[in-house]
Amino acid sequence: MIFIYSFARPIPRFFDNETFKKIGHLVDYVSLMTYDFTTLQAKPAGPNAPMGWYAQTIMQLTSGVPESFAKKILAGLNWYGHDFVGDKSTPVFGEAAIKLLEKADKIEWDASSLEHFFTYKDEAGQDHTVYYPTVDSITDRVGFAGEVGTGVSVWELGQGLPYFYNIL
Numbered sequence: 001m002i003f004i005y006s007f008a009r010p011i012p013r014f015f016d017n018e019t020f021k022k023i024g025h026l027v028d029y030v031s032l033m034t035y036d037f038t039t040l041q042a043k044p045a046g047p048n049a050p051m052g053w054y055a056q057t058i059m060q061l062t063s064g065v066p067e068s069f070a071k072k073i074l075a076g077l078n079w080y081g082h083d084f085v086g087d088k089s090t091p092v093f094g095e096a097a098i099k100l101l102e103k104a105d106k107i108e109w110d111a112s113s114l115e116h117f118f119t120y121k122d123e124a125g126q127d128h129t130v131y132y133p134t135v136d137s138i139t140d141r142v143g144f145a146g147e148v149g150t151g152v153s154v155w156e157l158g159q160g161l162p163y164f165y166n167i168l
Contacts, residue, residue, distance in 0.1 A: 017061050017064055024066070024069035035048050039082060044084065047115040049078055049141065057075075058144070058148060062148055073150040074153035075144075075151070076155055077138060077141055077142070079157065082131055085127070093159040094158075098161070104119060107134075114136075115137045116132065
């Protein structure tokens with residue numbers, strides 16, 4: 001199995017769709033990591049896998065490859081989020097996201113990234129922004145993968161919420 005990690009920018013030149021066309025018949029699957037967009041770019045609070053970037057990353061690898069090769073791509077889904085405060089972020093997993101959400105007034109939809117987020121203040125009065133996957137964001141990404149003929153992989157099954165399994 002070949003693993004590719006896309007670091008929130010175009011796939012490295014050493015493995016692009018031209019390379020994939022040449023070696024696609026030799027691999028069973030390619031795990032394409034399509035998350036950690038904001039943290040890898042060291043940006044302030046933002047989405048983990050904005051839909052436009054997620055789609056672009058997948059299309060870079062599938063463009064012009066045979067359908068049988070596209071089926072070998074497993075587009076990564078994050079089942080964790082990030083809690084941003086200042087210029088730092090902390091991963092958020094499963095039930096911890098629910099506990100943080102209890103501190104928020106509402107959950108909001110970021111229409112440009114197709115991800116949910118919420119804000120809250122901690123005990124010290126610091127403002128936090130949390131991006132965490134939801135049924136809507138995961139469904140959008142699974143749907144796109146299906147439309148272009150790829151599969152999906154999950155990072156990591158135990159980090160999400162129980163109802164995430166219903167989407168798969």
